[in-house]
Amino acid sequence: MTSLDVPALTPLTEHHVLAHSFYLLRDFPGRYDGAPVWVAQGEDASNDGVSPVIIGSNDWAAAWDMSPDGSFPYGTLPGDDQQRLYAYRFGMNLVMYALTGTYKGDQVHVPAILERLGQ
Amino acid sequence: MNAVSTVTGVQFAPALPLWALGALTLVGLLALIPAFRARTPGRWWRLLMLLLLAGWLSGPQLVRQQWRTRPDIALLVVDHSGSETIRGRMALIDAARARVTAEAHAIPNLELRTITVPEQGSQGTQLFAAIDTALGDIPPDQLAGFIALSDGEIADLPSKPPFTAPFHLLLPARGEETDRRLRLIEAPRYGVVGSSVTLRYVVEDLGPKPGSAAAGGVAEVSIQRDGTPVSVTAVPVGQVQTVTVPVQREGSSIIVLNASGLPGEVSPINNQQIVTINGVRDRLRVLLISGQPDPGERAWRRLLKSDPAVDLVHFTILRPPDKDDLTPLDQLALIAFPERELFEQKISDFDLIILDRFQNEGILPGAYLANIAEYVRNGGALLLEAGPEFASPDSLAHTDLGAVLPAQPTVAGDPEDAAMGFPSPFDEQPPDGAGISIGAFRPSLTDLGLRDPVTADLPGTDGAQHPDWGQWYRVIDSMNVHGQVLMNGGSGRPLLILDHVGQGRVGLLLSDQIWLWARDHDGGGPQAELLRRVAHWLMKEPALDENRLTASMESASGDSGGTLDIDQRQLLPGPPPMVTVTDPDGHARQWPMTAVGPGHATLSVPAAEPGLWRVSDGTRTAYAASDMADPPEWADLRATATKAGALIAATDGSAHWLASGGVPALRLVAAGDVSGGDDWIGLRRNDAHVTTGIAFTPLLPGWAALPLLLGVLLMAWRREGR
Numbered sequence: 108m109t110s111l112d113v114p115a116l117t118p119l120t121e122h123h124v125l126a127h128s129f130y131l132l133r134d135f136p137g138r139y140d141g142a143p144v145w146v147a148q149g150e151d152a153s154n155d156g157v158s159p160v161i162i163g164s165n166d167w168a169a170a171w172d173m174s175p176d177g178s179f180p181y182g183t184l185p186g187d188d189q190q191r192l193y194a195y196r197f198g199m200n201l202v203m204y205a206l207t208g209t210y211k212g213d214q215v216h217v218p219a220i221l222e223r224l225g226q
Numbered sequence: 227m228n229a230v231s232t233v234t235g236v237q238f239a240p241a242l243p244l245w246a247l248g249a250l251t252l253v254g255l256l257a258l259i260p261a262f263r264a265r266t267p268g269r270w271w272r273l274l275m276l277l278l279l280a281g282w283l284s285g286p287q288l289v290r291q292q293w294r295t296r297p298d299i300a301l302l303v304v305d306h307s308g309s310e311t312i313r314g315r316m317a318l319i320d321a322a323r324a325r326v327t328a329e330a331h332a333i334p335n336l337e338l339r340t341i342t343v344p345e346q347g348s349q350g351t352q353l354f355a356a357i358d359t360a361l362g363d364i365p366p367d368q369l370a371g372f373i374a375l376s377d378g379e380i381a382d383l384p385s386k387p388p389f390t391a392p393f394h395l396l397l398p399a400r401g402e403e404t405d406r407r408l409r410l411i412e413a414p415r416y417g418v419v420g421s422s423v424t425l426r427y428v429v430e431d432l433g434p435k436p437g438s439a440a441a442g443g444v445a446e447v448s449i450q451r452d453g454t455p456v457s458v459t460a461v462p463v464g465q466v467q468t469v470t471v472p473v474q475r476e477g478s479s480i481i482v483l484n485a486s487g488l489p490g491e492v493s494p495i496n497n498q499q500i501v502t503i504n505g506v507r508d509r510l511r512v513l514l515i516s517g518q519p520d521p522g523e524r525a526w527r528r529l530l531k532s533d534p535a536v537d538l539v540h541f542t543i544l545r546p547p548d549k550d551d552l553t554p555l556d557q558l559a560l561i562a563f564p565e566r567e568l569f570e571q572k573i574s575d576f577d578l579i580i581l582d583r584f585q586n587e588g589i590l591p592g593a594y595l596a597n598i599a600e601y602v603r604n605g606g607a608l609l610l611e612a613g614p615e616f617a618s619p620d621s622l623a624h625t626d627l628g629a630v631l632p633a634q635p636t637v638a639g640d641p642e643d644a645a646m647g648f649p650s651p652f653d654e655q656p657p658d659g660a661g662i663s664i665g666a667f668r669p670s671l672t673d674l675g676l677r678d679p680v681t682a683d684l685p686g687t688d689g690a691q692h693p694d695w696g697q698w699y700r701v702i703d704s705m706n707v708h709g710q711v712l713m714n715g716g717s718g719r720p721l722l723i724l725d726h727v728g729q730g731r732v733g734l735l736l737s738d739q740i741w742l743w744a745r746d747h748d749g750g751g752p753q754a755e756l757l758r759r760v761a762h763w764l765m766k767e768p769a770l771d772e773n774r775l776t777a778s779m780e781s782a783s784g785d786s787g788g789t790l791d792i793d794q795r796q797l798l799p800g801p802p803p804m805v806t807v808t809d810p811d812g813h814a815r816q817w818p819m820t821a822v823g824p825g826h827a828t829l830s831v832p833a834a835e836p837g838l839w840r841v842s843d844g845t846r847t848a849y850a851a852s853d854m855a856d857p858p859e860w861a862d863l864r865a866t867a868t869k870a871g872a873l874i875a876a877t878d879g880s881a882h883w884l885a886s887g888g889v890p891a892l893r894l895v896a897a898g899d900v901s902g903g904d905d906w907i908g909l910r911r912n913d914a915h916v917t918t919g920i921a922f923t924p925l926l927p928g929w930a931a932l933p934l935l936l937g938v939l940l941m942a943w944r945r946e947g948r
Contacts, residue, residue, distance in 0.1 A: 128559065129558070129560075152532055155527040155532075202519075207519045207524070210523070211559055213540055220511075220538075221567060224511060
């Protein structure tokens, strides 16, 4: 870790853009659930405020894995029915975050900007 | 400078101290008493000898002083400031100067020193600063007076005369003059585009009013903006006026305010004021619509969000309407697209609309797309970044927006779709990849791109048509191309097209891979700079106009005047057209431009005269204004004796009008005498002198005293020896 240029981190909460970049998420489970997820503290304006790194140990890739026959090789723990669904939703948010950045964070400002237009 | 010597007195240089001399004389006299008692016959001779001896020892001397009279010095102050260049004042001044100099030469014991007060740049006439310097060399007891050849507009007139000698003012005019001026009270130099600035000015008539305009005058003030008349108003003289000027565009606008002349006034020069107002944009309001989440979107956001001057309204079609997977809406962070607000109510408030890979699959009603087209025609700015969706039958090119785009995709739209407004699943779709050229290429500049300021000199070009930029891999094929193709995507496929539509502008980038440059793929390229320039060109930044003529005035210090810098851009190949430069007096002159790069030519011409300069190259016209070189100098152009009146009175000086009374004669008068008349001026005679030497002549030199004493002694001896 020390050789990587990792910024100061903070735990991912439901207020972070990543928690609502597509689905609204409160937890970020993978195969496991409950481990903290870390994102950069603060926002770098030159990079649209996007965290350059997301660190977590919920083993999302294992939850997303699917055999050619459509079964899931890795069971989820503790194993709630919805856990895999939420793992997929987190993955979806991750992709959206990578492609749209903090776009969803803007949305709170849009009504104010629209209000200001033409004044 | 006469040397004079005068006997000024007799003094004694005793050979002995006075007490010794006195004691000696006393002893001698006492010694004579018995001789007088006894009435000795030689007694008178003895007394005479004693007195002679005492007289000789007391060393009587005749004192002779030598001194020199010193000349009276008069200072001739010649005003050569800017205001003397009008109405033949300089000729009168120079004639008077020659006359005064000659006359002073003929007066014995008068020395005339001449100083010239030059134009000082921005401080008005600094007459007394020059006098102060000259006075450093003139002893006050020789100062005979001042003769100033000036219009009396003196910026550094002291409240109390710093000298006592008479100050005579010779004015190059017939008498008190009248001048109308237009004075700016408030003139902002910057204004926000879209708002307006307020100018405040007043027209003033200075000096005695000519008979006809005695009752509260009215002046006609005309206002021009960049050479176009805006208004003509009659305004009362002496009342502050307010005029509001809308700021319509970025860059400088030149406003000329001109008051009608006053009959009989000295000069119309200061009836005109020129104000340069620089239009600046406050905040840029940009609407970015991303058709789908895409790495290009991040590039756009990084560019627009990092610019604090941009207010970004961004919408992304995160999920097209046909991809509803029945997830409950309260678990989705999707919001409705405020399309009516954006595309109907507020559309005209945006400075720039960017459509990034946007495809109209039943998202916007046709009317809103028509509104975007209308927005462009009415002067808006639209940038379309086209991805594969542009080559599909649902392309924006097949909507009402297509009419304002500078190119069409090669894949046709479905006429039925167009009619129904949404695609039908039963239509035969063209195969994927049709109308799209896929394969590595390096974006390059076209001939036009080398000439156009939007793409010329992009980082990494060095004037080359094929700069070493990173590769892209996809271009949307196009046809019916119009407008200016600035960049090619290999094999002559248009990549970047800019076009004028109505009053607005459109840019079309026929690839969605410019983000590769932002990620330094294959070395990267000037993504941010290119998009910035395209965006600002779309928003009509004057500096990026492809056909442009600009003129700017560079004022220089001193008398050398300013320089008019002309910059010309043109897309058409060929030699740059000649320009006609018209000076503030209306004299036109043709100049050839100097080419400095493809489509770019410059020229600098000297422009000494203050006022509005006009540059035209046949199709375009530019204006530049040089400020008055010395505003205080030109603010009041009258020749007037009233301003210096107090000083003249306090020093017993006088004022004379050269044009009507001629050059007055010079006289030296004693201090306290009348120092001027109708046709003469008096300079103070000081009778100053300096002592150059003192000579002492002994009245009783030794060679005379000794025989005299011996003779008297002999006489005494003979008288007594008888």
